[in-house]
């Protein structure tokens with residue numbers, strides 16, 4: 217079967233779709249397993265593109281499939297998954313229908329193959345088109361409310377590449393020389409697909425890749441240098457270290473703590489490449505006790521990561537009430553620890569890359585510290601804090617400039 221060109225990429229896409237939708241795996245995990253036997257980078261990229269488009273447009277593809285069937289196919293039927301990936305290729309990746317048929321139908325045999333062929337050919341003869349933005353599943357619309365449609369529109373185009381600079385002084389000059397734009401000091405936005413490792417300054421560690429929204433929590437702690445030497449910050453849940461790098465570059469003396477040795481390995485590599493410094497601690501924040509006091513704590517808590525749905529469309533389907541509840545409990549416990557360790561007069565910033573109220577504003581409301589409201593002046597032009605002085609970003613914001621990942625950020629002082 218694998219001697220048909222293009223078939224391994226479709227088979228890998230099928231495995232990824234099933235792993236995410238029926239086994240609850242992340243797309244990243246599924247990709248590692250499914251693409252193991254794919255040789256060329258182009259086939260690997262194609263399989264990921266197909267699976268991602270299926271996950272973004274799943275509700276619309278299923279609507280089309282169901283519209284031409286007398287009896288709907290079960291949700292987990294292989295023929296449905298193959299039809300989904302056929303529609304993704306045809307309607308989203310502009311693959312000609314005959315090529316779609318030739319490369320995807322061999323994934324099926326016998327009656328199911330004839331059935332998928334019939335459904336695809338029927339749709340092919342109709343004047344069909346997708347809506348302007350992917351339709352989100354009902355449970356996601358229930359959770360994201362008014363923003364669901366706007367966020368969905370942010371999923372149509374893959375996100376641009378954001379760089380965070382170690383040294384902010386030359387932001388404009390670097391942005392111009394790289395052909396990018398800057399939306400904040402120390403930030404450069406480049407077109408999607410820019411070959412990162414060929415850009416000037418990569419080997420020298422002058423910058424790292426970090427979505428603009430992901431840089432905002434550390435920015436809200438300000439500079440760490442002062443007349444009495446560097447201030448101390450605890451970067452709680454730090455790996456792989458995007459915010460550790462920012463804090464160290466802003467002059468803070470950083471203690472970076474994380475439970476995962478594998479992710480701390482990446483943090484170490486990042487520090488090495490950029491020449492920045494931090495004390496690294498591998499520990500469970502729920503049981504660890506600090507031996508010193510900090511001037512600030514940044515808690516970038518583990519979360520459902522639904523704010524990263526542009527890059528990780530699996531979250532749209534994988535995350536439900538149970539996962540949100542579990543994460544909210546963990547975040548609450550971590551917040552309690554951070555509050556306990558914070559000396560009087562010190563600041564706490566809490567952040568999650570989640571779009572869920574239970575992980576964002578509902579958590580912030582339970583914190584009994586004095587709020588330090590976030591102001592518009594501290595944010596990139598076009599962003600506003602909420603009425604409560606918190607920050608909420610999502611894929612529909614700064615859309616003309618390429619959008620943002622979804623984050624919730626709150627700040628207090630003890």
Ligand SMILES: C[S@@+](CC[C@H](N)C(=O)[O-])C[C@H]1O[C@@H](n2cnc3c(N)ncnc32)[C@H](O)[C@@H]1O
Nearest residue numbers: 453454455456457458459474475476500501516
């Ligand atoms: C959102 S990620 C952090 C991203 C990181 N701050 C950055 O900017 O690159 C959350 C991190 O929390 C860590 N984590 C989860 N539970 C933890 C715990 N109980 N104690 C310490 N770290 C934990 C995970 O290993 C993960 O690296």
